[in-house]
Amino acid sequence: MYIIVERIARFWKKKDGNIRCTLCPHNCIIREGRRGLCKIRENKNGKLYTLVYASCSSANVDPIEKKPLFHFHPGSMVYSLSTVGCNLKCMHCQNYSISQAAPEEAFLVDILPEQAVKEAKKKSDGIAFTYNEPTIWWEYTYDTSKLAKRSGLYTVFVTNGYINEEPLREISPYLDAANVDIKSMDDEFYRKITKGRLEPVLNAAKLYKELGIHLELTYLIIPTKNDDEEQIKKFVKWVMEEFGDEQVIHFTAFYPTYKMIHLPPTPIKTLVRAYNIGKEHGLKYIYLGNVPHGIYENTYCPVCGNLLIERYGFSSRIVGIKNGRCSKCGTKLPIII
Numbered sequence: 059m060y061i062i063v064e065r066i067a068r069f070w071k072k073k074d075g076n077i078r079c080t081l082c083p084h085n086c087i088i089r090e091g092r093r094g095l096c097k098i099r100e101n102k103n104g105k106l107y108t109l110v111y112a113s114c115s116s117a118n119v120d121p122i123e124k125k126p127l128f129h130f131h132p133g134s135m136v137y138s139l140s141t142v143g144c145n146l147k148c149m150h151c152q153n154y155s156i157s158q159a160a161p162e163e164a165f166l167v168d169i170l171p172e173q174a175v176k177e178a179k180k181k182s183d184g185i186a187f188t189y190n191e192p193t194i195w196w197e198y199t200y201d202t203s204k205l206a207k208r209s210g211l212y213t214v215f216v217t218n219g220y221i222n223e224e225p226l227r228e229i230s231p232y233l234d235a236a237n238v239d240i241k242s243m244d245d246e247f248y249r250k251i252t253k254g255r256l257e258p259v260l261n262a263a264k265l266y267k268e269l270g271i272h273l274e275l276t277y278l279i280i281p282t283k284n285d286d287e288e289q290i291k292k293f294v295k296w297v298m299e300e301f302g303d304e305q306v307i308h309f310t311a312f313y314p315t316y317k318m319i320h321l322p323p324t325p326i327k328t329l330v331r332a333y334n335i336g337k338e339h340g341l342k343y344i345y346l347g348n349v350p351h352g353i354y355e356n357t358y359c360p361v362c363g364n365l366l367i368e369r370y371g372f373s374s375r376i377v378g379i380k381n382g383r384c385s386k387c388g389t390k391l392p393i394i395i
């Protein structure tokens with residue numbers, strides 16, 4: 059039986075007899091006895107509680123490449139934790155069985171921060187909060203990340219970027235890396251398909267970078283929804299303008315799921331076209347994901363073409379990097395080893 063591990067939540071205010079949660083850009087107004095849109099924050103007797111403080115729906119050891127993070131400790135293993143709930147409602151969510159569930163609807167196991175760090179130390183090099191949205195699990199991710207950093211582990215968010223500025227600033231000293239999903243460059247897409255908005259996501263991605271957190275971006279290409287060339291161009295232009303040519307981006311393939319089973323998987327040629335658009339605009343590190351093994355997942359030196367990191371599926375081998383530089387031409391590389 060699931061026992062709710064509730065704690066008083068952070069980031070909320072009293073508002074006209076109700077509560078306003080200020081953790082994410084929804085800023086939900088929550089009446090007595092009700093929960094926010096993410097299903098895991100509840101107003102009880104005029105106080106906001108998180109219902110999933112240490113409640114984990116999964117705890118696996120994954121290669122860091124699976125997050126995906128390709129320029130952050132390549133080849134390392136990461137203890138990966140999730141809970142339930144999400145602050146977006148993506149119709150194409152690959153993990154909808156946990157992301158759209160309430161705590162009572164899932165099998166959850168309590169793993170307190172101390173335990174999580176102990177397990178991570180035994181089995182891996184870091185801790186990732188992933189599979190469902192870490193933002194809504196802020197209290198637990200904060201405590202666990204703080205402990206993890208003290209123990210010499212790295213910490214990672216795999217996130218939809220739907221977070222307000224204050225909570226992101228507060229956790230940032232304890233967060234080393236993030237993969238932020240940019241689901242589309244169209245606000246209409248965000249409103250219809252995710253029940254969120256585009257601008258807060260773009261702002262959060264910029265803030266992650268500004269705060270010194272290693273950032274990689276993922277753009278999942280969904281046929282007929284966000285795959286037209288203008289959208290892709292808008293995305294790569296934004297990346298170039300805001301982050302420059304060394305920003306790592308992952309274009310990944312969609313597979314029919316949840317409320318989008320009527321759509322086909324992303325054709326390889328669409329992904330390759332996106333890759334080429336990125337290259338034409340000057341981006342140096344573009345990867346294709348959820349596709350069969352190929353040259354699009356290796357890392358090459360942008361100056362001399364030397365193979366730097368060879369990848370096969372989720373495994374990787376550093377073959378052309380010496381002291382942070384290309385072993386052939388000496389170019390300094392934006393890769394954290």
Ligand code: SF4
Pocket residue numbers: 079080081082083084085086093094095096097099144145194
């Ligand atoms: S974290 Fe949850 S309750 Fe808080 S504003 Fe976001 S969706 Fe609403």
